[in-house]
Amino acid sequence: MSDVSIQLTDIVFRWKPEAAPVLDIPELTIVAGERLLIQGPSGSGKTTLLSLLGGIATPQSGSVEIHGTTLSALRGAQRDAFRADCIGFVFQMFNLVPYLSLINNVTLPCRFSNARRQAALLSSPTLNQEATRLLGQLELDTENLAGRPVTELSTGQQQRVAVARALIGAPPLVIADEPTSALDTDARHTFLDLLFREVNNANATLIFVSHDCDLSPRFDRTVPLTSINQSA
Amino acid sequence: MAILGLAFKSLLNRRVTVGLTVFAIGVSVMLVLGVERLRHDAKASFANTISGTDLIVGARSGSVQLLLYSVFRIGNATNNISLQSYKDIASRKEVAWTIPLSLGDSHRGYRVMGTTSDYFKHYRYGNGKLLAFVGGKPFEDVFDAVLGADVAKTLGYKRGDHIVVAHGLGAEGFSKHDDKPFVVKGILEKTGTPVDHTVHVSLAGIEAIHIDWKGGARVPGMAVGTERIRQMNLQPKSITAFLIGLKSRLAAFRLQRAINDYKREPLLAALPGVALQELWDLMGTAETALAAISLFVVAAGLLGMLTMLLSGLNERRREIAILRAVGARLHHIFGMLVLEAGLIALAGALLGLALLYIGLLIAEPFAAAEFGLTLGLGLPSMRDLALLGLIVAVGTIAGAIPAARAYRQSLADGMMVRV
Numbered sequence: 234m235s236d237v238s239i240q241l242t243d244i245v246f247r248w249k250p251e252a253a254p255v256l257d258i259p260e261l262t263i264v265a266g267e268r269l270l271i272q273g274p275s276g277s278g279k280t281t282l283l284s285l286l287g288g289i290a291t292p293q294s295g296s297v298e299i300h301g302t303t304l305s306a307l308r309g310a311q312r313d314a315f316r317a318d319c320i321g322f323v324f325q326m327f328n329l330v331p332y333l334s335l336i337n338n339v340t341l342p343c344r345f346s347n348a349r350r351q352a353a354l355l356s357s358p359t360l361n362q363e364a365t366r367l368l369g370q371l372e373l374d375t376e377n378l379a380g381r382p383v384t385e386l387s388t389g390q391q392q393r394v395a396v397a398r399a400l401i402g403a404p405p406l407v408i409a410d411e412p413t414s415a416l417d418t419d420a421r422h423t424f425l426d427l428l429f430r431e432v433n434n435a436n437a438t439l440i441f442v443s444h445d446c447d448l449s450p451r452f453d454r455t456v457p458l459t460s461i462n463q464s465a
Numbered sequence: 466m467a468i469l470g471l472a473f474k475s476l477l478n479r480r481v482t483v484g485l486t487v488f489a490i491g492v493s494v495m496l497v498l499g500v501e502r503l504r505h506d507a508k509a510s511f512a513n514t515i516s517g518t519d520l521i522v523g524a525r526s527g528s529v530q531l532l533l534y535s536v537f538r539i540g541n542a543t544n545n546i547s548l549q550s551y552k553d554i555a556s557r558k559e560v561a562w563t564i565p566l567s568l569g570d571s572h573r574g575y576r577v578m579g580t581t582s583d584y585f586k587h588y589r590y591g592n593g594k595l596l597a598f599v600g601g602k603p604f605e606d607v608f609d610a611v612l613g614a615d616v617a618k619t620l621g622y623k624r625g626d627h628i629v630v631a632h633g634l635g636a637e638g639f640s641k642h643d644d645k646p647f648v649v650k651g652i653l654e655k656t657g658t659p660v661d662h663t664v665h666v667s668l669a670g671i672e673a674i675h676i677d678w679k680g681g682a683r684v685p686g687m688a689v690g691t692e693r694i695r696q697m698n699l700q701p702k703s704i705t706a707f708l709i710g711l712k713s714r715l716a717a718f719r720l721q722r723a724i725n726d727y728k729r730e731p732l733l734a735a736l737p738g739v740a741l742q743e744l745w746d747l748m749g750t751a752e753t754a755l756a757a758i759s760l761f762v763v764a765a766g767l768l769g770m771l772t773m774l775l776s777g778l779n780e781r782r783r784e785i786a787i788l789r790a791v792g793a794r795l796h797h798i799f800g801m802l803v804l805e806a807g808l809i810a811l812a813g814a815l816l817g818l819a820l821l822y823i824g825l826l827i828a829e830p831f832a833a834a835e836f837g838l839t840l841g842l843g844l845p846s847m848r849d850l851a852l853l854g855l856i857v858a859v860g861t862i863a864g865a866i867p868a869a870r871a872y873r874q875s876l877a878d879g880m881m882v883r884v
Contacts, residue, residue, distance in 0.1 A: 313793070314794070317791065318792070328787065330788070344467040345792035345793055345797070346792050
């Protein structure tokens, strides 16, 4: 488990050329399979860091390397494709597309990534069965929930659907952005248990971003953003 | 197509606003197709006002004017033509039949036209249809009259009724030929042509009511009784115009030239088809205006669609951010919005087509009965389809406006929208 999953080198990022840098990270290395908590208060550049990792934004200098691919060397559409293939995202809330069914929300990444479609079809005969399987693993009762609009699900249920979506097609990297901050304490721990178990099953690297220090005992490593980001 | 399904489901999710937009476009499309159809059918009906007639001959004026007074019973002849000229031309070997027309009198606002029984044998309209009788038969006696369908219906006449012909064309002509009433002998079926507004009598009838008139007024003390009139020579000295049917249509141009060069009297021969076309072209401006208005209505419908798509974008930032996060490229977002616009325009176009046929089915019997207008229920013409295609294309292209906005928005938002 010592393969490097993510390597950030000499990252400097500004939203505007004349503005002060939001991020200035000389180095951050994350090994494959690691469960990493990036902890920091709001405004410390968490969202910006995730944008860089997702390839939505590119740093003005330095390189972002994920699984041997240097993101900053790719063009916009290639970065989009890379994101689709390699990263599953879970956001704080409102993770689901309101007009898609439960199952279609889970299989959504397979519409945009052939790699994940193929990977999903390796573990189940159809995409829908794979979605149902993942939802079952996350202890969601698909039979009861499938017919209902996803907007009627509870926040905890929605977050678990988002995890299933992030995991379908086994991307090597799962990024969760404050996924538990909308949940109460009990639901938070249940959610983390399920998330860890499934990320583990999928052999994925997990980057978990939160302002909450209490979660850190549950992670392999906690990196306070303020300690690596020199402009914070 | 990763995004076609998404676009479709997204629209379905907003079915009320989308439905209303589709309906608005559908109504506008129905309007534009309806106007187009009506224009075509009206033109066809118009062109079929008279058929089977090869030449119309009258005193020299313009062919449109000749057509107006001889066929449409609008306006007056500048001059009459002598019976001599008529007989001369009618006896030419290439002429199969002629119908003399004598106009100038009216009955309660409807034109009275003197003619011969050949009118009922040879006058054709529409697709070569002959005049048919609802009841009764052609005039035989000097004082028999045959009414057009609208005359009988509006004035409530039935066979055997007596009618009085007024001199001149005023609705309430003050000088009436009231000493010589006519008897309704027959009533014609609805044709949708000016025949419906005409009271037909024999040429002799026209002559008879004018026998004791001179210079547009009754000669005092010269009243002649109807019985005596029947004994008199009622051969008219002049007629207003006449229609010619030829043995071979090929002779039409030659005969037309011969009549136009007629030495004894200045005459004009017009080809009905050409004159009808000229007359229709005169109305072209109104026609174009109507088509332009209906196109503006479609533009308004499409603008409504743009408004809906644009105003919905802000609420969809989250949805678009999610799509971006799971790997949608910017061109997917752009394409989804364009597709949504295209689907709405397509649905609107199809709904419009459906509404058109429903409308035609409802209006068809009414239009036929009231206006004699035959509405085509046939399949959409190539022109209709081209128009529909154009509307869908314009709608889809217009979708680029909200799409470009969503594109820029998504570029700025990335995957994260703080709600």
